[in-house]
Amino acid sequence: MTKIDRVPDTKQQWFKDAKYGLFIHWGLYSILAGEYKGKKTDHISEWIMNSLGIPAEEYEKLAKEFDPTEFNADELVRRAKEDWGMKYIVFTSKHHEGFAMYHSKVSPYNVVDATPCGRDILRELADACRKYDMKLGLYYSQSQDWHDPNGYVSHANGGEDQLKDDNDKKDFQYYLDHKVKPQLKEILSEYGDICLIWFDTPMGMTIEQSRECVETVKSMQPDCIVSGRVGNQLGDYMTTGDNFIPRLPFEGDWEVPATLNDTWGYNKDDNEWKNPDDIIRLLVKISSRGGNYLLNIGPKASGEVPKESIEILNTVGRYVNQNADGVFGTRRIDVYPYELDWAEFTGKDHKLFIHVFKPRKRLEILNCGNNVTKAYVLRDGRELEFDVSPTCEGDTMINVELPKDLREEKNYCVCLELEEV
Ligand code: FHN
Numbered sequence: 434m435t436k437i438d439r440v441p442d443t444k445q446q447w448f449k450d451a452k453y454g455l456f457i458h459w460g461l462y463s464i465l466a467g468e469y470k471g472k473k474t475d476h477i478s479e480w481i482m483n484s485l486g487i488p489a490e491e492y493e494k495l496a497k498e499f500d501p502t503e504f505n506a507d508e509l510v511r512r513a514k515e516d517w518g519m520k521y522i523v524f525t526s527k528h529h530e531g532f533a534m535y536h537s538k539v540s541p542y543n544v545v546d547a548t549p550c551g552r553d554i555l556r557e558l559a560d561a562c563r564k565y566d567m568k569l570g571l572y573y574s575q576s577q578d579w580h581d582p583n584g585y586v587s588h589a590n591g592g593e594d595q596l597k598d599d600n601d602k603k604d605f606q607y608y609l610d611h612k613v614k615p616q617l618k619e620i621l622s623e624y625g626d627i628c629l630i631w632f633d634t635p636m637g638m639t640i641e642q643s644r645e646c647v648e649t650v651k652s653m654q655p656d657c658i659v660s661g662r663v664g665n666q667l668g669d670y671m672t673t674g675d676n677f678i679p680r681l682p683f684e685g686d687w688e689v690p691a692t693l694n695d696t697w698g699y700n701k702d703d704n705e706w707k708n709p710d711d712i713i714r715l716l717v718k719i720s721s722r723g724g725n726y727l728l729n730i731g732p733k734a735s736g737e738v739p740k741e742s743i744e745i746l747n748t749v750g751r752y753v754n755q756n757a758d759g760v761f762g763t764r765r766i767d768v769y770p771y772e773l774d775w776a777e778f779t780g781k782d783h784k785l786f787i788h789v790f791k792p793r794k795r796l797e798i799l800n801c802g803n804n805v806t807k808a809y810v811l812r813d814g815r816e817l818e819f820d821v822s823p824t825c826e827g828d829t830m831i832n833v834e835l836p837k838d839l840r841e842e843k844n845y846c847v848c849l850e851l852e853e854v
Pocket of ligand 1: 477479480633
């Protein structure tokens with residue numbers, strides 16, 4: 434395995450500072466919720482068309498059932514911003530199923546023309562994002578399209594019923610020229626500023642084809658960045674494997690796309706919800722290594738966000754909002770080389786943030802660099818006493834005394850201000 438320590442640099446401050454975003458996987462697969470004609474998929478639910486081998490002419494009938502009476506873009510974006518503390522949203526404008534969740538003139542297979550609801554979901558989200566000053570990015574599946582006769586099909590899980598994979602008989606370039614590029618132009622011209630295009634799984638794409646995707650984006654909105662999965666190393670930042678957290682603090686910009694359970698699209702049978710404490714810790718860990726955490730929700734067909742997702746994100750959001758200075762705008766912390774089972778560290782300017790995840794009597798921090806000038810609880814500014822002592826191994830230990838009420842607590846953050854050198 435090659436060790437990668439340098440990844441692309443977006444040169445965009447907002448992305449470097451953002452740290453935490455909301456991924457939304459929503460499409461016709463949400464109607465099936467993991468089950469078709471009594472058969473359940475054991476793969477991620479947005480893949481159900483592929484994994485259960487549902488022919489395009491059957492699958493597309495689902496559009497007639499799409500009527501999301503519970504979807505409220507304003508409420509969702511408000512939650513993401515205020516309750517969850519997120520800095521950007523990435524929405525599936527077209528997933529591998531090929532269905533556009535916006536009003537496309539390029540293909541009638543879209544949420545306005547093919548459904549009874551006739552609602553342009555992307556328009557509703559874009560308006561809400563503008564209202565709440567939330568950055569909006571769009572997922573677009575550029576390589577796989579199981580509805581278009583020339584879009585690629587890949588198989589992720591070796592089941593028996595999967596869609597036919599006859600990619601070598603397809604005119605992929607035709608699909609790129611007549612669907613992908615025109616649709617990219619639509620989403621980049623009709624919905625205001627788009628902060629990023631989240632390309633996915635570049636299977637089979639040549640470097641020239643990846644380049645055409647990048648150039649189409651940049652020609653429409655030069656500041657819009659593209660995800661690593663545009664392929665052929667042409668992304669503006671690195672996208673890690675799904676739910677994979679790099680151990681190394683890469684130099685450059687990167688993002689971890691992650692699920693709250695074991696699927697992206699809604700699956701009524703998936704109850705493998707992650708623990709909010711673990712999510713908080715992962716967010717901080719990723720920040721400390723210099724990355725962003727893009728955490729997913731899969732709304733139901735009705736537009737309702739599963740209550741489990743809301744509860745988890747509310748809990749994480751309370752931590753994030755109370756400790757915002759220790760999360761947002763923090764930088765890769767290569768100055769502090771230690772791992773502790775009870776804490777994670779983030780840093781920026783002359784501050785070292787100690788995120789405490791297990792009850793402690795006092796905080797003992799080894800060799801944290803410059804002299805500490807002040808220690809305080811981040812959420813309420815309470816100053817803490819500390820002293821510095823040499824250890825018998827010749828190191829320096831900072832001992833931060835904790836007030837009684839904090840000694841039984843977990844999930845809080847202490848800031849050490851360090852002398853400028
Ligand atoms: O196949 C997709 C999957 O459905 C989902 O969209 C994820 C999100 O990162 N991307 C692909 C798999 O990596």
